[in-house]
Amino acid sequence: MHGTASSAPKIEIRGVAKQYHSARTVQALSKVDLTIADGEFVCLLGPSGCGKSTILRMLARLHKPSDGEIIINTAGGRVTPTAMVFQDYAVFPWKTIEQNVRFGLEMAGVPMPEANERTHRWLKKMGLSDFAKNYPPTLSGGMQQRVSIARALATEPEILLMDEPFAALDAQHRRIMQEELLQLWQEDRRTVVFVTHSIEEAILLGDRIVVMSARPGRIMAEFNVPFARPRSPEIRTDPHFAQLEQEIWNMLRDEVERAYGEGGHK
Amino acid sequence: MTSQTETSPTALRIEPGMAERDPSTFLRRRGRVEFALSLATPIIFVLAWEFASRMGWMDKRFFPAPTNIFDSAVNMYQTGLLEKDLIASTLRILAGFALGVVSGLIAALALGLSRKTRAALEPFLSALYTVPKLALLPLLLLIFGLGEFPKVLLVAMTVFFQVWISCMEAILTIPETYKEAARSFGAKGWSMFRHVTWPALLPQLFINMRISIGIAVLVIVGVEFVQASEGIGYRIWHSWSLFQANRMYVGICVVAIMGYVFGYAVRWVGIWALPWTRARTKV
Ligand SMILES: Nc1ncnc2c1ncn2[C@@H]1O[C@H](COP(=O)(O)OP(=O)(O)OP(=O)(O)O)[C@@H](O)[C@H]1O
Ligand SMILES: [Mg+2]
Numbered sequence: 001m002h003g004t005a006s007s008a009p010k011i012e013i014r015g016v017a018k019q020y021h022s023a024r025t026v027q028a029l030s031k032v033d034l035t036i037a038d039g040e041f042v043c044l045l046g047p048s049g050c051g052k053s054t055i056l057r058m059l060a061r062l063h064k065p066s067d068g069e070i071i072i073n074t075a076g077g078r079v080t081p082t083a084m085v086f087q088d089y090a091v092f093p094w095k096t097i098e099q100n101v102r103f104g105l106e107m108a109g110v111p112m113p114e115a116n117e118r119t120h121r122w123l124k125k126m127g128l129s130d131f132a133k134n135y136p137p138t139l140s141g142g143m144q145q146r147v148s149i150a151r152a153l154a155t156e157p158e159i160l161l162m163d164e165p166f167a168a169l170d171a172q173h174r175r176i177m178q179e180e181l182l183q184l185w186q187e188d189r190r191t192v193v194f195v196t197h198s199i200e201e202a203i204l205l206g207d208r209i210v211v212m213s214a215r216p217g218r219i220m221a222e223f224n225v226p227f228a229r230p231r232s233p234e235i236r237t238d239p240h241f242a243q244l245e246q247e248i249w250n251m252l253r254d255e256v257e258r259a260y261g262e263g264g265h266k
Numbered sequence: 267m268t269s270q271t272e273t274s275p276t277a278l279r280i281e282p283g284m285a286e287r288d289p290s291t292f293l294r295r296r297g298r299v300e301f302a303l304s305l306a307t308p309i310i311f312v313l314a315w316e317f318a319s320r321m322g323w324m325d326k327r328f329f330p331a332p333t334n335i336f337d338s339a340v341n342m343y344q345t346g347l348l349e350k351d352l353i354a355s356t357l358r359i360l361a362g363f364a365l366g367v368v369s370g371l372i373a374a375l376a377l378g379l380s381r382k383t384r385a386a387l388e389p390f391l392s393a394l395y396t397v398p399k400l401a402l403l404p405l406l407l408l409i410f411g412l413g414e415f416p417k418v419l420l421v422a423m424t425v426f427f428q429v430w431i432s433c434m435e436a437i438l439t440i441p442e443t444y445k446e447a448a449r450s451f452g453a454k455g456w457s458m459f460r461h462v463t464w465p466a467l468l469p470q471l472f473i474n475m476r477i478s479i480g481i482a483v484l485v486i487v488g489v490e491f492v493q494a495s496e497g498i499g500y501r502i503w504h505s506w507s508l509f510q511a512n513r514m515y516v517g518i519c520v521v522a523i524m525g526y527v528f529g530y531a532v533r534w535v536g537i538w539a540l541p542w543t544r545a546r547t548k549v
Contacts, residue, residue, distance in 0.1 A: 043302070061450075062446050062449060080452040086443065086446070086450075090447035092444060092448075094459075094465035094540075107448075107453050107457060131397030184432045197388065
């Protein structure tokens with residue numbers, strides 16, 4: 001009953017809940033159902049601590065759900081169908097920028113000459129060519145973030161998981177990267193799950209926006225973004241853009257207040 | 267706020283200093299100054315000693331002048347005595363150090379990477395750690411006889427615990443985020459080890475090798491006091507019992523220099539092997 005035979009969904013999240021058991025038990029996600037089609041660009045919006053990163057971690061098979069199940073339909077033949085851009089970059093300090101970007105390709109078993117070619121192409125795209133031989137501690141936060149993006153994109157994954165990938169970039173660079181990503185994605189539509197705190201960014205990039213509640217996170221609403229593809233950044237000036245932005249913000253505001261006002265109780 | 271004093275508006279000027287205007291000269295000069303200072307301290311010490319000794323402020327039987335000690339050293343070198351002792355001690359130190367580092371590293375990996383092995387062996391090894399190693403020397407001599415092996419083994423045991431504990435802790439405290447990043451790209455087993463565990467562990471390994479080689483020198487001197495017919499420790503003890511203060515001081519100086527040279531050698535290998543740890547800016 002899920003979908004038609006012609007297009008099975010890429011990702012199905014069915015009744016997934018997640019608790020973390022450390023010093024105390026934290027209910028990160030309550031019960032999440034989400035279906036993502038092949039080639040869809042889905043944005044996750046929600047207050048801090050609502051479990052957005054947790055969803056991505058489970059999709060990357062780093063954590064397992066406490067309840068429910070996740071089905072990922074892959075084409076097969078890869079070490080892993082996903083590549084992730086981490087919120088805290090997670091670039092390896094002991095590898096040069098170049099080695100960091102090549103890491104994913106090495107793991108995927110891409111032959112050396114091609115891995116080198118792709119590494120340099122992505123370094124160039126991210127404006128990092130001059131720093132290829134540097135070690136990460138000598139780079140700014142925004143530059144390290146770009147290394148992390150290059151590392152993930154270079155592997156050309158079936159599913160791209162991006163956890164606030166542009167958060168550390170300055171406003172100008174952020175815009176350029178958004179436009180770059182928009183174009184890249186439109187060239188070869190991959191499935192993308194994109195976490196952001198910016199409603200504007202979500203509308204600009206996403207096919208669909210999923211709004212989550214404060215912790216324990218659940219899905220409160222989904223918005224289909226009405227703008228046609230290929231999209232250009234000019235849609236920012238469209239009146240419908242502002243309208244949708246307002247609509248989503250009205251929904252989010254209470255949750256954000258709840259997340260902060262709660263101060264950790266319950 | 268404390269009582270207001272008379273203030274007038276001032277312009278704070280923030281501008282390049284010497285280091286920023288001419289970094290290469292600055293670095294060269296700073297390097298020279300630091301090098302000179304590192305030499306100055308021992309030179310001043312030796313000169314002060316020489317002076318005090320010549321002035322008769324110190325008992326020459328216990329504190330011979332550095333020039334006398336130096337004469338003694340030249341004499342010991344010419345007779346081949348110094349070389350013989352130096353080689354004997356160095357071989358023992360290096361053999362024991364190598365054995366200790368390798369076995370310590372193996373134990374660190376075995377315990378750091380497997381919860382089960384850790385559960386089985388950590389309490390046991392921790393208990394052994396607190397046994398003073400020198401106290402085991404008589405036992406080792408009984409078991410292995412008077413040869414080289416018990417001496418090397420004692421050094422190895424001391425180094426082993428140092429390397430084991432610190433490297434195991436280094437493995438256990440590798441930030442989760444690096445492991446997750448590697449796993450998210452499909453790394454596991456050997457590739458996880460090669461790309462994350464090993465490089466994350468190396469800085470600790472080198473720090474502890476530097477500490478260990480110093481401890482190895484200490485231990486071998488102690489061992490040679492007790493049981494040896496050559497070696498720097500033997501020379502110090504033997505000279506003392508014959509009341510040859512000069513020779514005793516030669517031995518002490520040689521030990522100090524050995525510790526220094528070995529420690530620096532390890533450090534330099536570390537700097538060469540860990541390029542990312544010297545990535546920080548100098549100015
Ligand atoms: N490894 C972990 N161990 C214990 N608790 C965790 C762990 N990871 C996340 N949590 C908890 O789960 C909840 C959700 O965390 P998550 O990182 O998914 O939030 P988020 O939506 O990504 O927040 P942000 O927008 O601030 O990044 C938080 O309360 C957090 O403290
Ligand atoms: Mg997060």
